Amino acid sequence: MSNPGSPIPGRFSGLSNKLIATIIGVIFLVEIVVYLPSLANFRATWLEDRLRVGVVAARVLDAVPDVMSLPRSLTDRLLTSAGADAIVYRREGQSQLIELAEPVTPERVTTADMRQRDLATQIAGAIDTLFAGRGRTLRIVGEGDLDESLIEILMPEAPLRQEMLEYSRNIGLVSLGIAAITAFALYMLASRLFIDPVLRLADNMLAFRKAPENATLILQPSQRRDEIGIVERELADMERDLASMLRQRRHLADLGLAVAKINHDLRNTLTAAQLLSDQVATLDDPKVQRLAPRLVTTLDKAIGFAQSVLDYGREAAAPPQFVPTEIRPLLDDAAFEARLVGHPAVVFVNEVPDGIVLDVDAGQMARVFVNLFKNAREALESDPRPNRPGAEVTATARQDDDAFILAVSDNGPGLPPRARAHLFEAFEGSARAGGTGLGLAIAREITEAHGGMLRFVETEEGTQFEVALPHRPTA
Template identity: 65%
Template sequence: MATHTRAMPGPFSGLSVKLIATIILVILAVEVVIYLPSAANFRASWLQDRLRIGIVAARVLDAVPDIMALPRSLTDRLLNSAGAIAIVYRREGQSQLIELEAAPMPREALTVDMRAASPAALIAGAVDTLAFGGTRVLRIVGSGDGSEDSLVEVLVSELPLRHALLLYSRNIFLLSLIVAVMTAVVLYVFVSFVIIAPIRRLIANVVGFRQEPETAALILAPSARRDEIGILERQLAEMQTSIYSMLRQRRHLADLGLAVAKINHDLRNTLTSAQLLSDQVANLDDPKVQRLAPRLVQSIDRAIGFAQSVLDYGRQSATPPRPAPTALRAIIEEAVFGARLAAHPDIAVANAVPGELTVNVDRDQLGRVFLNLLKNAREALEAATAQIGHPAVEIGLEQTAETLVVSVSDNGPGLPPRALENLFVAFEGSARAGGTGLGLAIARELVEAHGGRLEHVPQAAGTRFDVILPAAVRLG
């Protein structure tokens, strides 16, 4: 059973869904690239805020001569406002420390020096906080009052920073997703109108025209667009018009050919009967009959040959070759006999094809090729016997690694210009008056069916045709 593909893609497999998904993914990928510096900047701002509160506390410490005189409630308030465990202020070789009364000093801390923080270090720090933060203590280091000998250190837990960074990341992701979806929807509406809708129209037209190519109403009416889709529409319309005209012409030719074949078949039977009668008439002793009978027989033979060649042309074009191992010389000898060149009283035949050469071809079809070539050579030589001293036909052979070339040449008058201009064209390429030109057309089709070529080789005198077969047909 033949399977029918769906004309239009499904709701989740068309260009529309692929386009909107691609846009969303691209925007999210761009947001990821933007997110890393943004997260690093958020983390740096958070650390700077804690460091600024530590600097304020350091200035308070610097303004009080005796740190022991500060009430515990004030120092705890300073530390809690900074979210710090302890603050250390170093200046002129002296250190001052304030710490929460209830919080023990940590044994280890991760140092973050804000005085020399590069962009790469800030991004690496943000990723490190998201991945491993939560239980560590950060030691934030910065300048106290701008002088080189002033230093402020703030010890804070990393857990609040990680929570804030996660919340910031979630907000960035949601905002990016909203932006991506809105952008994708806007672009989708635009692209659907400009690209996808015309493409779907083209698809529907191609599918419909494929099912009924002989319906002129299905030929696409191109729009006035000047872009690539407009060019595609115009070219498709021209192609459909050509196909429509070609199919109608072929249908007419097929109907005409069928009628001609029937008429030709009946005509051949009638001519065969006439040929039998003409042979009987030719045996009469009447001098007038003896003078007119050869012309009658020749005319009837020519008419029978014409009818037979038309039938062969229609039959051979539809029959694929059936290769089988056979001797090439035997094929050519049969063609020589069929072309009435064997033991010809005036024409010498030389066959240079070795008897041991075996080829894998269709014996009947390849024999038909050589029969047509040799028959043409005989007719050309017989028509010019008076001008040629020693009429001859030669069959040569050339073998290469890629081809097997069999040449058929004669020393006759050559092909007339009209035949050369219409070579291999049925009903046009005849070299003699009254010919059909079907012999060479049939021969070329049969050689091409074997994967080869039939070529005319220009000669200074005479005519030569080369039957070029692929080397793969050679068996021995």
């Protein structure tokens, strides 16, 4: 998890650095792709210039009947102007050679055949010349200006390599300038369109995280219609919802604390009143004897309501402690706690087979079934039907795909429409007058904490709830 106090990277750090480096890298990659053909073309042009000088020298040779009669100073000037050690002119099966007064004996010779014009050969020759080092002699071969004529020039490779290095340096400087200017221009554009909005979002998220209930920190989205605009609007909506929810939770927490204190004091007061009513109930006054049971019942309901609210407020959010638990005894104990076992008018039938073991928190899951059994018992006890069948609460189990389902059903009058409309809602889903509706709300929370689901099942008679647990039986 990121540190809420972590600073936001500046304009030239974080995404900015990555963007600039990416732009410069892409530009240099493009320059390299363009550089190699350009360098090969430079080398080919340089060699062509030397061949043209050789052609001029060849024409001089053609104009002189006897090459041997040419003054040595003239031949040396021809070779010097071409930068060559020797020139060979071949035409019609004859060869003519002019060379310096002091012939040069080359140690290493490489050939540049200008009759091969394909790009791959030219690029390979340029790379070879650039990395060959010093001391090589270059043999340039090309066609003359007459049909079936051939010119060969022997010259040091060093001048060509030196000019190619200078050309590469110039290309590098130009490329660096172009990369810098292009990167700056693209960065400014990207900064305005992307980086600044992202920094604004990051600043807002960090500020809002420190004070999420401060409505002034909610992001004010721009009018952009692209993806960043969508993120801005969604973030603003989320911050508004979160701020509202946190304010509501704070109010509810304050209200809950106040209610808990009130209920605690009220429960103590009601307990004292219950003790007093028990004493009053022992009086021989007929009017007291007639009213005392109602008073006791009313006080019992008030104490139960206060206790339910306190229990719900104290409900811990501790995760379940899963241990292998045998289900049938757990249901028997829950039925006993719900006062089903030994009930004079309601029969409890446990149809869950012996030996079924699930990984559950036994204490929490028992509370789920205590609530379900208690609701079923109270529904059967208040059944107003004159010809009702024998009151019965049944627990069954079945395997359904990846879930193990435990069902609690009764043959009572069923849930009223108002209770069905607000099932599992605290203080709303009670099926009887004076109820809190906390039982089903607590049962649902516990079941969901187990990764399962508590659901109401429509039946023709009575009421049925199913607890679907994702754990398969282990035995």
